Amino acid sequence: MTTEYKNFQPTRCNVxxxxxxxxxxxxxxxxxxxxxxxxxxxxxxxxxxAPVHEEFCSAVHSVLQKSGSDHILSCADRYLGKPLAYAxxxxxxxxxxxxxxxxxxxxxxxxxxxxxxxxxxxxxxFPVLCNVCLEFRPGKLTLCQDCHQIAYCSEEHRLxxxxxxxxxxxxxRINFFYDGGPVxxxxxxxxxxxxxxxxxxRKPIPKDTFELASAMLxxxxxxxxxxxxxxxxxxxxxxxxxxxFSHVGTILYVLHKVSLLEAVGTELNIFLLGxxxxxxLFNIITQAAFFAYLPNLRxxxxxxxxPNVETVPKSVxxxxxxxxxxxxxxRYLYHKLPRWAKLPTPHLAIAFNCGFNEFTDSPDRTWDKTxxxxxxxxxxxxxxxxxxxxxxxxxxxVVEMAVKRNEHTSGELVYVVRNAVNxxxxxxPLRNPNLDDVNHVLYxxxxxxxxxxxQIG
Numbered sequence: 001m002t003t004e005y006k007n008f009q010p011t012r013c014n015v016x017x018x019x020x021x022x023x024x025x026x027x028x029x030x031x032x033x034x035x036x037x038x039x040x041x042x043x044x045x046x047x048x049x050a051p052v053h054e055e056f057c058s059a060v061h062s063v064l065q066k067s068g069s070d071h072i073l074s075c076a077d078r079y080l081g082k083p084l085a086y087a088x089x090x091x092x093x094x095x096x097x098x099x100x101x102x103x104x105x106x107x108x109x110x111x112x113x114x115x116x117x118x119x120x121x122x123x124x125x126f127p128v129l130c131n132v133c134l135e136f137r138p139g140k141l142t143l144c145q146d147c148h149q150i151a152y153c154s155e156e157h158r159l160x161x162x163x164x165x166x167x168x169x170x171x172x173r174i175n176f177f178y179d180g181g182p183v184x185x186x187x188x189x190x191x192x193x194x195x196x197x198x199x200x201x202r203k204p205i206p207k208d209t210f211e212l213a214s215a216m217l218x219x220x221x222x223x224x225x226x227x228x229x230x231x232x233x234x235x236x237x238x239x240x241x242x243x244x245f246s247h248v249g250t251i252l253y254v255l256h257k258v259s260l261l262e263a264v265g266t267e268l269n270i271f272l273l274g275x276x277x278x279x280x281l282f283n284i285i286t287q288a289a290f291f292a293y294l295p296n297l298r299x300x301x302x303x304x305x306x307p308n309v310e311t312v313p314k315s316v317x318x319x320x321x322x323x324x325x326x327x328x329x330x331r332y333l334y335h336k337l338p339r340w341a342k343l344p345t346p347h348l349a350i351a352f353n354c355g356f357n358e359f360t361d362s363p364d365r366t367w368d369k370t371x372x373x374x375x376x377x378x379x380x381x382x383x384x385x386x387x388x389x390x391x392x393x394x395x396x397x398v399v400e401m402a403v404k405r406n407e408h409t410s411g412e413l414v415y416v417v418r419n420a421v422n423x424x425x426x427x428x429p430l431r432n433p434n435l436d437d438v439n440h441v442l443y444x445x446x447x448x449x450x451x452x453x454x455q456i457g
Contacts, residue, residue, distance in 0.1 A: 005052075007180040008119035011128060011149055013041035015048050021179035031138045035060035036071065037123040056120045059111045071136045073127060076103035084134070092134060094436040101125055101435070125433040131165065132157035147172035149431075168441045171429040174224070174239065175442065177232055178428055183240045185285075186219045203293055205256045208423040209242040212249045216289050217241060223427070239427045246446050247278060247352060248286045249424030252293055254348060254383045254451055257416050264347070266298040271349040273334055273370060275304035278352060279312060279327055287317060287325045300325045303343055305334050307366075335369040349374045353445055354384040357394035368402040375403065378411065378456040385422060385446040390437055392419040392448035399452060411456035422449040 005014050006021055013029055029039040032046065035057040040046040046053075060072055067075045074084045080099065105124050109116055116124070128143075128151050129136050135153035144150045144158075149172045150165055152158040206212040213221040221242050224235045251270060255261040268290070272278055282302060290300050302325065309329050317325040330341055337343070356367050374382050382399075386392035396419060403413050426445035434440075 005119050007175075007178050008122050009149070009176055010038050010123045010126065011143055011151075012176070013039060013045055014119075015045040016041055017179070021177075021181065031128075032057060034058070035064075035123075036136075036138065037127065055112065056108070056117075056123075059108050063107060063111060071127075072104045072108075072124065073097075073100040073136070075107060076100040079103060084136075092132070094438070097134070098434070098436050101127075101433075121433075125435075126431060130154075130157055132161050144169065144172075146170075148176050170224075171442045172431070173232070174236060175429050175431060178236055178239075183244055184237060186217050186241075205252055205261065205293055206249070209245050209249050209425070209427060210238075212245045212252075212289060212424070213242040216245065216285055216292065243426045243428055244281070244283075244286055245289065246424055246426040247281050248289045250352070250383075250385060250422060250446055250449065251348065251350060252289065253422070253424050254350065254381065254417075254449070255294075257451055258348075258381045258453070260347060260381075261294070264294050265296055267301070268294065268297055268299070269301045269344045269346045269348075270303070271334070271343070271346045271374070272302065272304045273306065273349055273351040273374070274354060274367075275306040275309045275329070275352075277310050279304050279310065279329060282325075282327065284317060288319060290325070291319055291321075291323050298323050301344060302327050303346075304329045305332065305337070307331060307333050333366050333370060335366075335373040345377065346374075346380055348381050348383065350383040350385075352385050353387060354395055355386075355391075356384065356398040357391060365402075367398065368405065371399055371402045372406040372409070375413070375452075375454040376408070377454075379453055381416065381451050381453045383417075383449065383451045385425075386448045386450075387443040387445065388432065388434075388437060388440040389419060389448055390434070390440070392450060396450055399450075403454075409454070411454040413452055414455045415450065415452045417449055417451040420449050422446050 006018050008014055009017070029041055032038045032040065032053070037060065038053065040049070063072065063075055064070070067078075069075050069077070071084065076099065077083045080096070084100070101124055105116060105121060108120070108124070126149070127136070128138075128141060130141060130153040131150045133153060135141065140153045141151040144152070144165065147169045150169075152161065206215060208223070210221050210223045219241075221238045223242075224239070252261065255264065279302070287300070291297055298321070304327070309331050311329050311331050312327075315327045317327075319325070330337060332338065332341070354367075356371075359365065359367050371382065374380065384395060386395050396415075400413065403409050425447045429442040429444060432440050432443045
């Protein structure tokens with residue numbers, strides 16, 4: 001059964017948060033007695049949530065009873081040949097913890113005879129444990145009063161972890177209170193979209209998503225990392241507004257890095273590879289940013305290509321000065337596009353949050369074929385973003401190996417940008433399920449950027 005949870009968190013009453021995200025209940029909450037993975041403020045709200053939670057809860061309870069375990073992560077003891085207490089040695093064995101999480105996820109999926117839903121996986125991926133010793137008994141745990149996500153079994157352990165946790169606490173707090181709701185657009189934005197003509201009036205590209213959002217929305221959108229002090233609700237709204245421009249800003253930034261920003265004439269063709277629902281992020285305001293920073297541009301063609309792309313009818317948006325944006329979707333792998341799809345030669349191909357590394361074990365290695373095909377177009381940049389530095393490094397390796405394996409490769413693969421922090425990353429922080437990646441407790445969509453091309457001649 002699917003849910004209507006808003007940014008599900010196992011450490012709060014999600015029924016309260018769904019009804020009133022500005023004031024989630026974080027006071028006296030009790031774990032579900034059966035699964036011990038999810039909290040509620042009252043029996044009434046637990047009953048309201050029962051149709052959603054009951055199936056998963058019963059599966060966890062059944063596993064606990066059959067294994068004689070008192071926590072779902074202890075169910076892996078017999079497979080690992082050691083009890084959960086072994087993982088409680090200081091420092092925590094994060095590889096062991098990740099193995100337990102993966103075992104629990106696979107076991108529950110088998111019991112349920114289906115993949116875990118997102119909120120169910122969240123409960124397994126981020127169990128409420130002491131951040132120092134992995135103590136899991138609810139009666140011994142107290143949550144951080146700022147972020148409400150990290151738990152400690154004692155004051156001593158909280159103080160021991162203070163320096164490490166302080167690096168992430170503010171981001172975890174935003175992640176906890178982020179409601180995942182729609183953006184509240186400032187008033188009177190649409191009538192004020194104006195563009196300058198000619199190279200003499202070309203604007204310098206903004207330095208990040210906040211500056212781009214401020215320029216396009218005619219509103220001062222501040223980065224809480226550099227301009228602290230705003231109320232939390234205002235911070236979250238400004239993060240949402242800035243996040244609208246992550247994809248467009250990344251494209252403008254890439255065009256700048258490959259010296260195309262100044263060279264773009266009246267037409268610009270961009271292929272978005274591995275697309276799914278990204279077309280929804282290119283609305284009238286974000287599309288307008290292209291014309292604001294590319295004054296000679298008159299015709300922008302955005303081609304969203306991927307086997308899971310949300311197919312929508314071709315659309316054409318018109319702007320002042322005879323400017324237009326065409327949006328087209330193609331539900332195919334790029335290297336398997338049918339002949340009738342007569343696409344123009346791209347000026348840029350980009351894969352957002354590409355996940356190249358996730359498909360290296362696939363027998364078809366579909367990304368390899370797409371990467372090689374796009375790089376056969378001389379001097380056309382291929383840009384791709386990744387969540388974390390670890391993933392970015394792996395994604396770059398996938399591209400390099402794909403090129404080496406391709407017998408028809410000609411030219412030299414050159415990186416203009418390699419594994420760099422993307423100044424136009426999505427600013428909403430997300431929790432990293434790879435708990436062993438201690439450098440990225442939180443990550444950002446479009447967090448890291450790489451840009452390469454096949455240089456010929």
